[in-house]
Amino acid sequence: MSCLIALALVPAMQDFPNATQTAPFNTAIKVCQIGFKTSESKMAMVTTQTDGDAILWRKGSDRPALVIPVGPASADADSGDEIRVIDFSKLRTPGEYTIEVKGLGKSAPFRIGDDIFAKPFRMSIRAFTGQRASTDVSLAPDFPQYHYKAGHIGMAEYHASSGKAGQRDVAGGWYDAGDYGRYMVNSGITTGTLLWAFEMNSSKLAKLKLDVPETGKSRIPDFLSEVKYNLDWMLKMQDTDGGCWHKATTANFSGFIMPDQDKSPVQVVGTGKGAFKNSTATADLAAVAAIAARAYRPYHRDYANKCLNAARSAYQWVRDHPNELFQRNPQGISTGGYGDGDARDERLWAAAELYRSTGEVSFQDDFIALAKLWPDTLTDSAPPGWPQVRPMALMTFAMTKLSNIDKGYQNRVIHDLGVAADGITARINKNGYCMPLKTNEYYWGSNSVVANYALMLGVADSIFHKPAYRQATMDCLHYLFGRNTFAQSFVTHVGVYSPLNPHHRWSVADGVREPWPGLLVGGPNADNGQKPPAKQWFDDWKNYRVNEVAINWNAPLVFALAGAL
Ligand code: 9MR
Numbered sequence: 001m002s003c004l005i006a007l008a009l010v011p012a013m014q015d016f017p018n019a020t021q022t023a024p025f026n027t028a029i030k031v032c033q034i035g036f037k038t039s040e041s042k043m044a045m046v047t048t049q050t051d052g053d054a055i056l057w058r059k060g061s062d063r064p065a066l067v068i069p070v071g072p073a074s075a076d077a078d079s080g081d082e083i084r085v086i087d088f089s090k091l092r093t094p095g096e097y098t099i100e101v102k103g104l105g106k107s108a109p110f111r112i113g114d115d116i117f118a119k120p121f122r123m124s125i126r127a128f129t130g131q132r133a134s135t136d137v138s139l140a141p142d143f144p145q146y147h148y149k150a151g152h153i154g155m156a157e158y159h160a161s162s163g164k165a166g167q168r169d170v171a172g173g174w175y176d177a178g179d180y181g182r183y184m185v186n187s188g189i190t191t192g193t194l195l196w197a198f199e200m201n202s203s204k205l206a207k208l209k210l211d212v213p214e215t216g217k218s219r220i221p222d223f224l225s226e227v228k229y230n231l232d233w234m235l236k237m238q239d240t241d242g243g244c245w246h247k248a249t250t251a252n253f254s255g256f257i258m259p260d261q262d263k264s265p266v267q268v269v270g271t272g273k274g275a276f277k278n279s280t281a282t283a284d285l286a287a288v289a290a291i292a293a294r295a296y297r298p299y300h301r302d303y304a305n306k307c308l309n310a311a312r313s314a315y316q317w318v319r320d321h322p323n324e325l326f327q328r329n330p331q332g333i334s335t336g337g338y339g340d341g342d343a344r345d346e347r348l349w350a351a352a353e354l355y356r357s358t359g360e361v362s363f364q365d366d367f368i369a370l371a372k373l374w375p376d377t378l379t380d381s382a383p384p385g386w387p388q389v390r391p392m393a394l395m396t397f398a399m400t401k402l403s404n405i406d407k408g409y410q411n412r413v414i415h416d417l418g419v420a421a422d423g424i425t426a427r428i429n430k431n432g433y434c435m436p437l438k439t440n441e442y443y444w445g446s447n448s449v450v451a452n453y454a455l456m457l458g459v460a461d462s463i464f465h466k467p468a469y470r471q472a473t474m475d476c477l478h479y480l481f482g483r484n485t486f487a488q489s490f491v492t493h494v495g496v497y498s499p500l501n502p503h504h505r506w507s508v509a510d511g512v513r514e515p516w517p518g519l520l521v522g523g524p525n526a527d528n529g530q531k532p533p534a535k536q537w538f539d540d541w542k543n544y545r546v547n548e549v550a551i552n553w554n555a556p557l558v559f560a561l562a563g564a565l
Contacts, residue, residue, distance in 0.1 A: 024496065025098070026105040027487035029086075030433070032478035033495025034120055035111035037564070038092045040474055044099055044107060045433060045483060046070055046084040052102025054086040059096040059109070066091050070101060076432025078439055079485040080532035083432040108482060108496050120481070120494050121561040122210065123518030127554055128194075128226050129212055130516050133182060133233075133259070134171035139517065141211060143493075146516050148506055151259025152180060152266050159267040161330035162245055163276030168268050170248045173233025176336065177550035178504035180262055181249035184237055185326075185338040186386050186552050187230060188284025188346075192353075193384075193455065193555035194227050195291040196396075200462055201562040220299045228303070231292055234285050235310055237268075242317030243277030244285050245270045246326045249335035256508040256541075272330040277317070279324045283346035284389070286314035290353035291396075308357065315350050315363075322347065338386060344370060345390035352393040356400045367397060368409055377416040380423025381438065383452035385445075386552050395459045414463060421460035424453050425472040433534075435479035436472075442533035444545060447490050447523030450476050451556035458563045477560055480520065485534050491557070492549075493517035501541040503548040508541050519549035520557045 028048040036042040044054075056066040071085040086099060094113040098106045122142070130139055130146060138147035155167035173182045174190075198205050198221075209215060210222035218225050238244045250264035270276035289311035297304040327339040340346075348370045355363035371377065377394050384391040398413045428436050436453040437446060454476035461469040482489045482497070489495030492502060492515045499521045500514065507515035525546045526533035537546045 025108045025487075026101075027497075028104055029099055029101055029107035030483050030485070030487045031099060031107045031110050033108050033110055033482035033489045033497065034477070035097070035113065035116045036478075037114050037116065037474070038094060038112055041089045041471055042087070042091060042112070043434065043483070044086045044088070045081075046086060046101055046104070047081045047485070048104055049073070049082075050084065050101050050104060052104070054088070055100040055102075056088055056091055057098050057100060057106075058093065065093065065095075065097065074432065076534075078437070078442070078532055079432065079534035081432060081485055108487065110482075117477075117561050117564040120491065120518075121558070121565055123494060124491065124520070124554055124558050124561055125194075125223065125226060125518075126210060126212070127516070127518035128174055128230075128551065130518070131174040131551060132229055133173050133175050133180070135213075143517050145512050146510070148258050148510070149260040151262055156248055156266040156268050159269045159330065159333065161272035161276065161333070162268045162270035164268075168236075170233065170236050170266065170268060172229060172236065173248075174230045174551050175259075178502065178507075178544065178548045179249075179253050179336065180259060180505065181247060181253075181335045182233065183247040183249070183336055183338045184234065184244055184281035185246070185284055185340065186336075186550070187234055188281070188288050189384065189386050189389055189392070190551040190555040191227060191230055191234065191288045192284075192291055192349075192389075192392060193552075193559055194223075195288065195295050197555075197559040197562045198223050198227070199291070199295055200458070201565065204565050205562060220296065224296060224299065227292075228296075231288065231307070234288065235306075237281070238285060238310060238314060239277055241277075242282065242313035242315075243275060243321065243324075244281040244314065245276070246278050246281050247335070247338070249333070251332055252334045254505065256505050258506055258509050261509075267333070269330065269333055271324060271326045275321050275324045277321075277324065278326040279318050279322055279343035280326065280340045280346045282314045282321075283318045283343060283350040286311045286318060286350035287346070287353045287389070287392070289314065290350065290357045293357045311350070311354055311357070315354055318343070318347055318350065340387050344373060345388055345393065349389045349393035349396070352396045352400075356396055356402070359402050359404060361404060364404070364406060367393070368406060371397075371409070377413050378420045378456075379416070380420040380427070383449055383456055385449070385452060391456065395456070398463060399459065417456075417460050418464055421457055421464070421466075421469050421472075424457060425468050428472045428475050433479055433484055434475040435484070436476060437534075439533060442524045442526040442536065444525050444527065445522045445550065445553055446525060447480055447520055448550070448553035448556060450479055450523075451520070451553065451560055454560040454563075455556045458560060461563075473560055473563060477564060480557065486537065488539075490521050490523055492519045492521070499539050499547065501539050501547065503541050503544040518554070520553045521547050521549055522553065
């Protein structure tokens, strides 16, 4: 083994202290471990010095499919890597491939084909079934080894901060992440993103059989059945006056136990002051239920109407209570915060979705008045995220097709969306790993920031139909699935080298060595103050800052994968 090969392998070993999986390939060759669609741009990166050519081998053939020179080295500051690009875009024959670089050995295997995203898509949406609270869960037929007994069943208790006493039925919904909490604000962006994914790809998704518990028992498409499981929970979190409580969790995070082992009482938690319900949670419900009114209408009129009524009453509540904020946990509660000191962006989103669903100008008037509180609209530096849903509001307005729309303002938003998408695309094309993050975006859940940039590009593509945007969304996926400094797919069970130790209670507690499938881990997070930022990820189940999973991270992944189908 040459010195160079040894150097290439050693850091990888140090980076993954918990992993038992050793790479059967050289991690100095970074490639998307799903692969590439036949007609898209295809690149891999090499981070070890080489003057050899790259040879593309197609499985089943003993003749090289392509021999090409490796490109010149250039420094990538965020990862600290010296990157050489292998551009094999001209290879279009479907099949399974590896890349060999003389003196380095082979890359992870990957495929070229137009159907390659179908399985990862299925896994990433079925991962939501694997987050269902208050019900028995099994991931059979695909993954029968993953199952649990219902936990967090029965009535929940009102916490003092909710302004009520006694019990409430808040069974159902998705567990937020690797913990057993259920949080309205994070549910909001998650559910909205998934409903958008359906709306924008309904021709592909409406008939797709996903083998969810409702398959064959409901006239609703499977994708929407999965989403309905959480939407029903969100509706239960709404009080009769329209307002919503912030979350339903136990007092503290549980240990690493299975759902049915967590016997601490679930509590309905509010702000502990004022109206007790909060404007962010309530406006998020208004936005999401308004989208649902559109998405479910062709399949279940009554449910669509129920959602629209919930959206209207939530919106009215927020109009009456625009500034009821949940900023920190009340006494006695230490689960996830999702605190937010500004509810204007959530209101903006609610107004935009209600306008899009009803065509009523009063909602449009509210939207425009609120939108003008900010000097800008969409930018290439502001992807959506749970504390900031203004981009969702603006994008939905850009996508609205109604005759009474304010064309002038819509044109401005569409124009800004194009400028933003151009900026994101330019950044991707300049980045060593063809990904969109700026140096200061390696924060908690950075992988979801990549996925949310992909979502913005997908929305822009739906309006502008620019091949460059489509390619840029694909590049975001390629980063998440292995074309990164770790040569590592960040989605469990996808790729030959994927996270083995996510911070996910039931993955740790279930006695199965491998984690639950289809889950995107948070990714590099430089809030440890270490450098380089892109390298601050560790496959360690104790490290929730970098290796937790979360529904709001999987949702934009599902969105991007749906677009890639
Ligand atoms: O995703 C959230 C991230 O933006 C915050 O910085 C972090 C700390 O407040 O919390 C993250 O959300 C976690 C939530 O609070 C509890 N469930 C797990 C979530 C993902 O780590």
